Amino acid sequence: SSGINAEYGVVWHGLDQVPGASDVINHLISLNKKVIFVTNNNSKTRKSFRESVQNILGISVSNDKLYSSGITAGLYVKQKLKPGEKIFLIGTKGLSETMDESGVEYIGHGTCDMDASYFTDFLDYVPERNVKFVVGAFDCYFNYAKMAKAFIYIKECGAEYIATNLDLRCNISKTRILPGTGSVLAGLNQSLGIQPLVIGKPSTIMFDIISADHNLQEKSKILMVGDNLLTDIQFGMNAGIDTALVLSGVTNKSMLNEESCIKPTYVLDSIADIK
Amino acid sequence: MSFTERYSTFLFDCDGVVWRGNKLVPGAADVVKHLLSLNKNVIFVTNNTSKTRAAYRETFKAVLDITVSDNQVYSAGISAALYVKQKLKPGEKIFLIGSKGLSETMDESGVEYIGHGCDMDASYFTDFLDYIPESNVKFVVGAFDGYFNYAKMAKAFIYIKECGAEYIATNLDMNHSLNDSRLLPGTGAVLEGLNQSLGMQPKVLGKPSPIMFDMISKDHNLEDKSKVLMVGDTLQSDIQFGINSGVDTALVLSGITSRDVLDQEASIKPTFIVNSIADLLK
Numbered sequence: 001s002s003g004i005n006a007e008y009g010v011v012w013h014g015l016d017q018v019p020g021a022s023d024v025i026n027h028l029i030s031l032n033k034k035v036i037f038v039t040n041n042n043s044k045t046r047k048s049f050r051e052s053v054q055n056i057l058g059i060s061v062s063n064d065k066l067y068s069s070g071i072t073a074g075l076y077v078k079q080k081l082k083p084g085e086k087i088f089l090i091g092t093k094g095l096s097e098t099m100d101e102s103g104v105e106y107i108g109h110g111t112c113d114m115d116a117s118y119f120t121d122f123l124d125y126v127p128e129r130n131v132k133f134v135v136g137a138f139d140c141y142f143n144y145a146k147m148a149k150a151f152i153y154i155k156e157c158g159a160e161y162i163a164t165n166l167d168l169r170c171n172i173s174k175t176r177i178l179p180g181t182g183s184v185l186a187g188l189n190q191s192l193g194i195q196p197l198v199i200g201k202p203s204t205i206m207f208d209i210i211s212a213d214h215n216l217q218e219k220s221k222i223l224m225v226g227d228n229l230l231t232d233i234q235f236g237m238n239a240g241i242d243t244a245l246v247l248s249g250v251t252n253k254s255m256l257n258e259e260s261c262i263k264p265t266y267v268l269d270s271i272a273d274i275k
Numbered sequence: 276m277s278f279t280e281r282y283s284t285f286l287f288d289c290d291g292v293v294w295r296g297n298k299l300v301p302g303a304a305d306v307v308k309h310l311l312s313l314n315k316n317v318i319f320v321t322n323n324t325s326k327t328r329a330a331y332r333e334t335f336k337a338v339l340d341i342t343v344s345d346n347q348v349y350s351a352g353i354s355a356a357l358y359v360k361q362k363l364k365p366g367e368k369i370f371l372i373g374s375k376g377l378s379e380t381m382d383e384s385g386v387e388y389i390g391h392g393c394d395m396d397a398s399y400f401t402d403f404l405d406y407i408p409e410s411n412v413k414f415v416v417g418a419f420d421g422y423f424n425y426a427k428m429a430k431a432f433i434y435i436k437e438c439g440a441e442y443i444a445t446n447l448d449m450n451h452s453l454n455d456s457r458l459l460p461g462t463g464a465v466l467e468g469l470n471q472s473l474g475m476q477p478k479v480l481g482k483p484s485p486i487m488f489d490m491i492s493k494d495h496n497l498e499d500k501s502k503v504l505m506v507g508d509t510l511q512s513d514i515q516f517g518i519n520s521g522v523d524t525a526l527v528l529s530g531i532t533s534r535d536v537l538d539q540e541a542s543i544k545p546t547f548i549v550n551s552i553a554d555l556l557k
Contacts, residue, residue: 043399093398111395112393114422117375117422118325118421119419119451119459122459123453123454138399138400138425140426141398141424143422143423144460147460147464147465148459152457155458168472172404173404176403176404176433178403178429179425179428179468180400182468182472183469184425184468186470186472187460187463190467191449191461
């Protein structure tokens, strides 16, 4: 009775919907199925995500149907922060807006932190009080000053460390690979000697939160639909629910055949095959 | 046999051996002057990348009241400049990740570089979709850089992965200890994301890699390694450097390593353990 759809490559490609996507989703909604969107993308607020769904699919969804690793990071910390407590935020402008949307107070965010040019600039650095979390996500302006402060909040102040995802690389195009979010945070992780709690798929944190928000009691009635074996299908497997791999996105048949450990329950050409 | 009888070349780490922060280690100036008066080879070997050779000459004059020649000071930054200078053809350049002092060191050595400074070019991955790398960039040199951010990491990645630039680094120390009171991420942490995304490690010039020893050996025609003593305060860089270079080592307890740490670290064994550089005259 609940379908969890990943975003890119399943429901839309860039600015166009995958053919048949809005028909399928409208049909599921008309059958009173729960349709929830779950993506690792963390640049959108719930408001802007709603707008994308409206513009691309012509469908109106409520906030509680929209989960991204950024949105969920905001929900996760919001649940645990007491009044007056805040987070140290490493992330894009979109992520900071997501935190604003969730009413989470943050410090540390922004363009290049020019506070420090050398180790010794941190000799007398006094961390702020009440910083309970360090939230790590893709941040183009993450430099040494931010890394040192995040390190101090975690190591000296005991802040809990969470991250949206740790993908080491990002395929920007067919011909170019680039370092990913995991590479932005790798130095912080190695120097701390710890890994953050990861919010994004395939970690099940998003499933736990969705489950609680929507009171999902019967796992056997949930289907996770995605195009990425390592994130979407693994997520479904980790969460103990059935999965459907669509071949309309990053995964093609030969990649599927090469992959021996991650096995989707179903393989479909696209979301349009969900009947 | 005393140290002065046994060894003709003394390699000294600076921080924690000769000085500690802004203060001279007691007796350091006397020891260095005495060794020089005995015609010993005195060479300073440091992983620091913030000073040019000219700046070191001034520092030694001001702090120890000695005149050092250029080939008596080897820092990881200076060695990186010499290393690439040897290999660059006219018109070729490097992509430089490092401090202002390191860029000045490159200037001092006549090495042409791009990429240095605070790069605000990009705010998201997609900004690199159409990025066209410059031609003739033959090396990426990585060192501590307070302003190393994603734009620099992506460009360095592209120069190495797409253009085949050789990747070297001054050191990869994962942590830096500030005066024993605060632990911070080190140069290794700055470069770690680049290394992990590339799936490779750079060639490291700083201690404990023996590359600086090879350079020193060649420049000073050191034929008999048994007459060389490396003196330092850090097991993982100084003492390991000596071990990797095949020379005797003396650990001083005037710097970062205390007796407790020494007892805990069983695998890196110095030849000698002394309280400070002053003990070398005993």
